[in-house]
Amino acid sequence: MVGIVIVSHSRKLAEGIKELALQMTIGFEGVYCAAGLEDGEIGTDPVKIMETIREAEDGDGVVVLADIGSGVMSAEAAIEMLEDEPIRVKIADAPIVEGAIAATVEAFIGRSFELVLEAAEETRNFRKIS
Amino acid sequence: MVGIVIVSHSRKLAEGIKELALQMTIGFEGVYCAAGLEDGEIGTDPVKIMETIREAEDGDGVVVLADIGSGVMSAEAAIEMLEDEPIRVKIADAPIVEGAIAATVEAFIGRSFELVLEAAEETRNFRKIS
Numbered sequence: 001m002v003g004i005v006i007v008s009h010s011r012k013l014a015e016g017i018k019e020l021a022l023q024m025t026i027g028f029e030g031v032y033c034a035a036g037l038e039d040g041e042i043g044t045d046p047v048k049i050m051e052t053i054r055e056a057e058d059g060d061g062v063v064v065l066a067d068i069g070s071g072v073m074s075a076e077a078a079i080e081m082l083e084d085e086p087i088r089v090k091i092a093d094a095p096i097v098e099g100a101i102a103a104t105v106e107a108f109i110g111r112s113f114e115l116v117l118e119a120a121e122e123t124r125n126f127r128k129i130s
Numbered sequence: 131m132v133g134i135v136i137v138s139h140s141r142k143l144a145e146g147i148k149e150l151a152l153q154m155t156i157g158f159e160g161v162y163c164a165a166g167l168e169d170g171e172i173g174t175d176p177v178k179i180m181e182t183i184r185e186a187e188d189g190d191g192v193v194v195l196a197d198i199g200s201g202v203m204s205a206e207a208a209i210e211m212l213e214d215e216p217i218r219v220k221i222a223d224a225p226i227v228e229g230a231i232a233a234t235v236e237a238f239i240g241r242s243f244e245l246v247l248e249a250a251e252e253t254r255n256f257r258k259i260s
Contacts, residue, residue, distance in 0.1 A: 129223040
C-alpha cells in the first residue's frame with residue numbers, strides 16, 4: 001500500500017489531520033506524521049521527515065503532504081537525503097488537509113502511487129461552497 | 131478587526147491551525163476554534179459554531195474556514211441561526227489550513243472583511259511545488 005506522510009510545523013495539526021483521515025479509513029495503518037521539532041516546538045525537521053518516509057514505505061511508494069513553504073522545503077531536503085534508496089516518494093502539490101484526506105482514502109482502497117498522488121492534487125480544484 | 135473562526139471535525143486539527151496561524155501573528159486574539167463535539171469526539175456542532183462566531187465578532191465581521199463537506203454544512207446552519215443578528219459572516223471557499231493562515235495574517239494587519247475573505251480564497255490558487 002502507498003504510505004502517506006503528513007509534514008507540518010505543528011504536531012497538533014498533523015495529528016488532527018491523521019485523526020480525521022482515519023475516521024474515513026478505519027483500521028488503516030499507512031498514515032504517518034512528521035511534525036514539530038524534537039521538543040514539540042513549532043517547526044519541521046528534514047531528518048525526522050526522512051525517517052518517517054522510510055517508516056511509511058511499504059513497497060508501493062510514499063506521498064507526502066506539507067503545510068507551508070518551509071515545510072515543503074524540509075520535505076524536499078528529506079527526499080534528497082533518500083535519493084540513493086529505492087523509495088518512490090513525492091510531495092503532493094495540494095492543500096494539506098484536503099489532500100491528505102483524499103490521498104488516505106485512495107491509499108486505503110489500494111490504489112497505485114500515481115492515483116494516490118493524483119487524488120491529493122485534484123483537491124486543489126475542490127470548491128467548498130456551491 | 132475581522133475575526134477568524136476555524137471549523138473542524140477534529141479539535142486537534144483546529145487547535146493546530148490556530149497554533150500555526152498565531153506563530154505569524156504573535157499577540158493576535160482574533161482566531162477562534164469551533165471544533166469537535168462536546169465530548170471531544172470527531173464532529174461539528176452548529177450551535178457551538180454559532181456561539182463561536184458571536185464571540186469572534188468585534189464589529190468588523192467574521193470569516194469562517196471549514197474542513198470538509200459536513201463542516202461546511204454545519205457552518206452554514208450556524209450562519210442561518212444568526213440571520214437576525216447584525217453580524218457580517220461568510221464561509222471562505224478555501225482550503226482550511228492555507229486559507230486560515232492567509233486570513234489570519236490579513237486580519238492581524240487590520241484589513242477589511244472583503245480583503246480577509248479574498249486572501250483566504252486566493253489560496254485555492256497556491257502552488258506548493260515550483
